[in-house]
Amino acid sequence: MSANSRLTIAAHALAWIGLYQRQGHPVATSEQIADSANTNPVVIRRLLGELRAAGLVESHRGAGAGWTLTRELAQITLLEVYDAVDTGPLFALHRGTPNQGCVVGHGIQPAMTNIYAGVEETVREELRKTTLEDVLQAVLAAR
Amino acid sequence: MSANSRLTIAAHALAWIGLYQRQGHPVATSEQIADSANTNPVVIRRLLGELRAAGLVESHRGAGAGWTLTRELAQITLLEVYDAVDTGPLFALHRGTPNQGCVVGHGIQPAMTNIYAGVEETVREELRKTTLEDVLQAVLAAR
């Protein structure tokens, strides 16, 4: 699986904005965040754009523009971020269609779909338990 | 995330072998399984090779060769298959190293590593609850 880092970068960005605001700065720029995450500002803008579509952040344009949180970090769960960035399914079915003339080929996809749905639900429950404030506190605890 | 289908194909192959053996056939060939899964025999051989390394199947060479289960389907959990095929982490950290001179950049990886470890553990618990016999029964129930 090519695990993807979108959830990690999104959490990083939100934690960064939250801490920055807490330090008295009104807005954070994609360039500042990109510098912290060691990536390109466009990557950050794309990701924050998805978070904005989910209502987690706001952006402002023009001079002195940037990004702000719409809620406290404690009011944002990792599940919301996960849904916002839409990382796709954890497990995939067959790339092509299995042989429908075979009993196993015919029944395997519905069977695995059910199983995977159950797994994804437990993942969602787990992500719902963690807020971005938890993430920031864990970040600050690393010394 | 580029979800991968390795777990799906592995479950498909095991269910196929189990059903085939139950029908009185001693061994299954990678070509038969590939035909059911609509993929290439080499893909199946590679995957079953990993399952063999984990002790879930045996292979025999020479004429009349093929694959056999080493245990009943009911004695194999999806977790064992998941571990055997080693799909890698569900979530990735940053591709590059975040800015260690930044508080968030410094602490984010340990923080997310912990969180992801918890999520993966719940996934493992969930996969442990399902056996390949459960998979086969679900397959046969699809009509």
Place this chain on the structure above:
DNA sequence: CTCCATCGTAACTATTGTTGTTACATCAGA
């Protein structure tokens, strides 16, 4: 003891998805 079906495996290509980069239009406050 030869034949041949099948595995074992290397090497390469194809495909897919993510990430990184460049470029530039757009916006809005000073």
Place this chain on the structure above:
DNA sequence: TCTGATGTAACAACAATAGTTACGATGGAG
């Protein structure tokens, strides 16, 4: 009007999985 930022398209770079071809190795059947 200038300026610093976002918005977004387009494309390149990179990585991982999957598919394919090729061929050597094995070992039971005859």
